[in-house]
Amino acid sequence: MSRVLALAAAIALLLAGCGGDKSAEEKSSGAAPPPMTDAQAAPQRLVVDVTIKGGTVTPTNEQLTASLEQPIVIRVDSDAADELHVHSTPEHSFPIAAGQGQSFQFAVDTPGRVDVELHALNKTVATIAVQ
Numbered sequence: 001m002s003r004v005l006a007l008a009a010a011i012a013l014l015l016a017g018c019g020g021d022k023s024a025e026e027k028s029s030g031a032a033p034p035p036m037t038d039a040q041a042a043p044q045r046l047v048v049d050v051t052i053k054g055g056t057v058t059p060t061n062e063q064l065t066a067s068l069e070q071p072i073v074i075r076v077d078s079d080a081a082d083e084l085h086v087h088s089t090p091e092h093s094f095p096i097a098a099g100q101g102q103s104f105q106f107a108v109d110t111p112g113r114v115d116v117e118l119h120a121l122n123k124t125v126a127t128i129a130v131q
Contacts, residue, residue, distance in 0.1 A: 045071040048116070050125055052078035052096070057118060062126040066114075069107050072128065074116065076102040082120040088112075088130070 046066045051058045066072055074084060077100045086092040089110040096102060096118075108114055114128040 045073050046128070047073045047075065048126055050074060050076045050078075050084075052076065052080060052082065052118070052121070054079065055121065057121055057123045057125060059125060061124050064126050064128045066108065066128050066130050068111060068130060069109055070130075071105055071107055074104045074125075076104070078102070080120070082118045084125075085117050085119055086114060087117070088114040 046064060048059070048062070048064070074094070076084070076096055078096050078098055080098050082096045084094040084096055084104060086094075086106055088106070088108045089112075092104075092106045094104040108128070108130045111130050114130055116125045116128065117123065118125060
């Protein structure tokens with residue numbers, strides 16, 4: 001009979017230890033954890049606005065920095081067709097049409113210097129130091 005009582009007492013103690021709804025940290029601080037959510041903050045993007053007008057490119061040779069895997073967006077308003085070439089690993093090429101509001105996005109997964117060039121105009125828009 002004493003074994004049955006000892007076993008019942010052990011089970012009662014075990015269940016009492018698992019029945020709490022607050023962690024030790026919550027009990028000691030008195031603060032509840034923040035509510036869980038599926039929403040995430042949008043990633044920080046590097047945005048470069050490029051204008052091509054009459055053979056002139058703005059900006060030219062701009063020096064920028066970005067983090068690995070950071071979204072980089074090149075927005076282009078152009079009066080002529082060209083090709084935007086990103087010398088990164090992997091490389092990216094984007095056809096530019098004569099028109100407003102063109103947008104191209106990429107990310108770089110290898111650290112280093114990344115040149116963003118216009119091929120027909122033979123201009124470097126920007127060099128991005130990716131760290």
